[in-house]
Amino acid sequence: MQSRLPIIVFALVMAAIPFVPGMPPFWIVLLDNIGLAALVAMGLVLLTGVGGLTSFGQAAFVGFGAYTTAVLSTAYGLSPWLTLPLSLVVSGSLAVLLGLITVRLSGHYLPLGTLAWGLGLFYLFSKLEFLGRNDGISAIPPLSVGSFKMLSPGSIYYAIWVAVILSALLTMNLLDSRTGRAIRALRRGHVAAEAFGVHTPRAKLLVFIHAAVLAGLSGWLYAHLQRAVNPTPFGAQAGIEYLFIAVVGGAGYVWGGVLGAAIVVVLKEVLQSYLPLILPGSGQVETIVFGIMLVALLQLAPGGLWPWLMSFLPERTSGKKPDTSLKLEQRTRSPGQSSILLQVDKARKQFGGVVAVNNVSFDVQAREIVALIGPNGAGKSTTFNLITGVLSASSGSISVLGSKVDRAPPQEIVKLGISRTFQHVKLVPDMTVLENVAIGAHLRGHSGPIASMLRLDRADEAKLLAEAARQIERVGLADQMHQLAGSLSLGQQRIVEIARALCVDPMLLLLDEPAAGLRHMEKQQLATLLRELRDGGMSVLLVEHDMGFVMNLADRIVVLDFGTKIAEGTPATIKTNPEVIKAYLGVAA
Amino acid sequence: MNTTIMLFLVQDGITNGAIYALLGLALVLVFAVTRVILIPQGEFVTYGALTYASLAAGQMPGTAKLALALGIGAFAFDLFVARKALHGRLILRSILTNIALPAIVLALTVYFAAQKPPVAVSIALSLVIVAMIGLYLYRIAFQPLAHTSVLVLLIASVGVHLALQGLGLLFFGAEGQRGPAVLSGAFTAGALRFTGQSLTVYGITIAFIVGLWLFFGLTLYGKALRATAVNRLGARLVGIRTTLSGQIAFLLASVIGALSGIMIVPITTLYYDSGFLIGLKGFVAAIIGGLVSYPLTAVAALVVGLVEAFSSFYASNYKEVIVFMLLIPVLLLRSLAAPAVEEEKD
Numbered sequence: 001m002q003s004r005l006p007i008i009v010f011a012l013v014m015a016a017i018p019f020v021p022g023m024p025p026f027w028i029v030l031l032d033n034i035g036l037a038a039l040v041a042m043g044l045v046l047l048t049g050v051g052g053l054t055s056f057g058q059a060a061f062v063g064f065g066a067y068t069t070a071v072l073s074t075a076y077g078l079s080p081w082l083t084l085p086l087s088l089v090v091s092g093s094l095a096v097l098l099g100l101i102t103v104r105l106s107g108h109y110l111p112l113g114t115l116a117w118g119l120g121l122f123y124l125f126s127k128l129e130f131l132g133r134n135d136g137i138s139a140i141p142p143l144s145v146g147s148f149k150m151l152s153p154g155s156i157y158y159a160i161w162v163a164v165i166l167s168a169l170l171t172m173n174l175l176d177s178r179t180g181r182a183i184r185a186l187r188r189g190h191v192a193a194e195a196f197g198v199h200t201p202r203a204k205l206l207v208f209i210h211a212a213v214l215a216g217l218s219g220w221l222y223a224h225l226q227r228a229v230n231p232t233p234f235g236a237q238a239g240i241e242y243l244f245i246a247v248v249g250g251a252g253y254v255w256g257g258v259l260g261a262a263i264v265v266v267l268k269e270v271l272q273s274y275l276p277l278i279l280p281g282s283g284q285v286e287t288i289v290f291g292i293m294l295v296a297l298l299q300l301a302p303g304g305l306w307p308w309l310m311s312f313l314p315e316r317t318s319g320k321k322p323d324t325s326l327k328l329e330q331r332t333r334s335p336g337q338s339s340i341l342l343q344v345d346k347a348r349k350q351f352g353g354v355v356a357v358n359n360v361s362f363d364v365q366a367r368e369i370v371a372l373i374g375p376n377g378a379g380k381s382t383t384f385n386l387i388t389g390v391l392s393a394s395s396g397s398i399s400v401l402g403s404k405v406d407r408a409p410p411q412e413i414v415k416l417g418i419s420r421t422f423q424h425v426k427l428v429p430d431m432t433v434l435e436n437v438a439i440g441a442h443l444r445g446h447s448g449p450i451a452s453m454l455r456l457d458r459a460d461e462a463k464l465l466a467e468a469a470r471q472i473e474r475v476g477l478a479d480q481m482h483q484l485a486g487s488l489s490l491g492q493q494r495i496v497e498i499a500r501a502l503c504v505d506p507m508l509l510l511l512d513e514p515a516a517g518l519r520h521m522e523k524q525q526l527a528t529l530l531r532e533l534r535d536g537g538m539s540v541l542l543v544e545h546d547m548g549f550v551m552n553l554a555d556r557i558v559v560l561d562f563g564t565k566i567a568e569g570t571p572a573t574i575k576t577n578p579e580v581i582k583a584y585l586g587v588a589a
Numbered sequence: 590m591n592t593t594i595m596l597f598l599v600q601d602g603i604t605n606g607a608i609y610a611l612l613g614l615a616l617v618l619v620f621a622v623t624r625v626i627l628i629p630q631g632e633f634v635t636y637g638a639l640t641y642a643s644l645a646a647g648q649m650p651g652t653a654k655l656a657l658a659l660g661i662g663a664f665a666f667d668l669f670v671a672r673k674a675l676h677g678r679l680i681l682r683s684i685l686t687n688i689a690l691p692a693i694v695l696a697l698t699v700y701f702a703a704q705k706p707p708v709a710v711s712i713a714l715s716l717v718i719v720a721m722i723g724l725y726l727y728r729i730a731f732q733p734l735a736h737t738s739v740l741v742l743l744i745a746s747v748g749v750h751l752a753l754q755g756l757g758l759l760f761f762g763a764e765g766q767r768g769p770a771v772l773s774g775a776f777t778a779g780a781l782r783f784t785g786q787s788l789t790v791y792g793i794t795i796a797f798i799v800g801l802w803l804f805f806g807l808t809l810y811g812k813a814l815r816a817t818a819v820n821r822l823g824a825r826l827v828g829i830r831t832t833l834s835g836q837i838a839f840l841l842a843s844v845i846g847a848l849s850g851i852m853i854v855p856i857t858t859l860y861y862d863s864g865f866l867i868g869l870k871g872f873v874a875a876i877i878g879g880l881v882s883y884p885l886t887a888v889a890a891l892v893v894g895l896v897e898a899f900s901s902f903y904a905s906n907y908k909e910v911i912v913f914m915l916l917i918p919v920l921l922l923r924s925l926a927a928p929a930v931e932e933e934k935d
Contacts, residue, residue: 054740101921111743112876116916123910240747247744284755291752295730295745302737 007169014161018154029153032225034258034265035160039218041245041257042164042171043211048243049251050175051207052187053103054111056239057118061212063125063234064091065219070137070229071130080143080224084217091216092209099208103201118239125231136230143224156225163221164258167214170453171254174210177452177461178445181435183207185428191390192426194410196419196504197443206449248297250304252430259306267293321481322434322465324473328444331417331505339366341508341539342387342418346396349382356382358563359396364508369530369540371550374560375583380543381423383560384512387541388420389413400508415443419504421497423512423543429486433477433496436485438468440503471499476525491517495526502533509533511542515549527553551575559583596781598898604787604856606894607794608849612871613886614801615842617878621818622838624739625731628746630846631868632753635861637719637847638854639761642768644702644711651760652718653698657691659725664688666728687728691721708769716847723843727835735835750865757861765858771851790852797845798887810837870897870912877919 018028040058048054068090069083102113126134143150143159150156174180182203185193190200223229249260271286301308342364349357357379364370372380385391387398389410397406400416427436441464447457472481475495480488485496494514501509515523530540530553544550551571559567559574561583567574574580612630619627636652643650664687671679694717701710730749734742772785805811816824817834825831853859874893878886893912900911
């Protein structure tokens, strides 16, 4: 939880600025423009910096907002206050439409796709008759409250900055919530988030809509500030500029968007008005200088200016410890159920001609620790991916508590109470341990994005964080709870993954090489923890290379070699099995 | 529409497509090696074209001075980076490549510009000037950012594009220019008329594609570039200097851009800002090729050229819209067809 004090101070300063005696009216105009750009940039921060979805097309959404109110308030005489929700709805619903096409694009296709429709929509604005073609629409009524009309830049100033500050608050609230954690996990790839029930396409669409609505709001304000619209400010050039603003300010930070807007707007203004005095005569000198300064700025602070500035402030290791007395609902475990928790029956996975998993069958009973061992490349991790729905089997079947789950996606598997860790740690390095672990409890919370923005989710959120804190304490990392996950050692990160998996309240825990990178003492603590979990009613299936660890811990061992099961049994029988010895040591003499 | 018009449109489309193919190849090359989406590619085109046209008209192109200025900048960057371990040979090499070379070229340009040089000299000078600009730009703008994310590189790339475009206006003015044909003469075959210029375009495009293919397949530098493209860290570990790879990529891209410009400018009037749109179309081709495949990019470029030619005949108002909207279904198909591989980002 961040302190609200700086924001209140900022709001008060902004409110006082117009009353400063001798304040040039032109500065107020600049501040208006900064606010308008900041709204769009804030959406991009969420979309690009946090969610990892680069969009060049935000200017088109500004256009949707502006044109909606322009048409409705001129041709139909609607009050601007009525057109506000309509502007937002239009931007939002077009975002759904474009988003459905675009967010499916992966990697570098996404920014290019947005560039493509950004260009296309710009041409559309300038060709459509009812939008006034290239001339646009003029004589848009000003915003008014009662008989007070916001005609001057100084009077609409408050409307703009109230919108900026409210949007910033709502956006920050959203980020600091169950939905926000899902969004923040997007940039690090989708496998980990989906393993805990996050619907990544839906989360992507959500940030897309959020960014579009903010852009639409900016467009609505723009239309009533200028009282006229034309296609030029909604083209690809503007789309690129909004992206600049976000990157220059610091693409991962809400206030970075505001800072970036201030820098870029002021810089352009200064260049445009003072450069001709220094270098008279020449046409586009300001573009040249602007381009050079942009590159220089990125070289000095590639992460943007906001984090660079923040690094000068004393580090705040705040973070209240959540109240761990709050409890989440537990999964109902009926003791009468079949004792076979997981049944893998002739599972097979082929990648082209390579058979990674070759008709492997085994099961995991309730209250049992089963180890899956085998040399490198034996197909252990692939088996994990088949069970958790990351991959679907070429043939054979996998059942949980007697029901088949062959084609189920990871989000469904985790609902059944199967949670996992990853061989290559998949945490979000710039989130705290607590937040990372809380992603594990994603499915046990219920608050949606709107509730999160309005802070109606606090009761739900407190329970989720309490559960996360409990699991962190359980695995012995209570001291690291508020550190960034990326700052932990690899061994500790693996333990964080276990805590995250425990947050699911699982019946079966799948651990992929949990002991790798742990010291001797830590391994013993881990073994103790896993035994406790088993005695508490949980089952564990683990892949591990440390034979001492496995032999002391596992109730049963399944051995794979080249994708085929070669042995199964208690540790004692496995140790003496000639097939196993052959697989590990080569042909026995 | 009759066959003559259709054949004419096809021919037009293929000529343009060939140029988009070259630009697309350059974009793929630069992206694969340096992760930079090279928006200034369009400026390389206009710089090459307008430098050539200016020289042919007996005017002094400002790009030669820009090359020297950037060279001095690159030298300063070299010195700054090596400030802790300066030694004579390093400084000498940096002076030679970054200052002596552009200074000589500038002198030559001044000398030749005064006396309307022959076509071959103009071409050679334009290519060398733009090649140097490309090389020094990498040193100054992108090499210090080599470790950052694709997004930051992209924004830097936009910054470079803005600066170069502004400089283009300064150097060449707002007026459009045309250059003399590289190869004059023409012949007709049936209803079609082949100009020497269009044959040059085909010939050079094919030569470049084959040349790149040989370069990447057979030479050590080519293989080093490919290695860098696949895995930067791995390439460094086996002793490939990734900065050298980046320099080669930018050198090739700027030469390709300039050459494309020189080939277009006898056919179409070019303005200081025409390059952006031409580059974008090369870009469309490169994206359809998935930013990795050279042959696919070449084929896609031909398609882009043809679509453009036909849409300019049927719906000239919407020509650009159609070309860019062509991307969306392609992107969709590509990203749906792409295997669901987990991307490890920054």
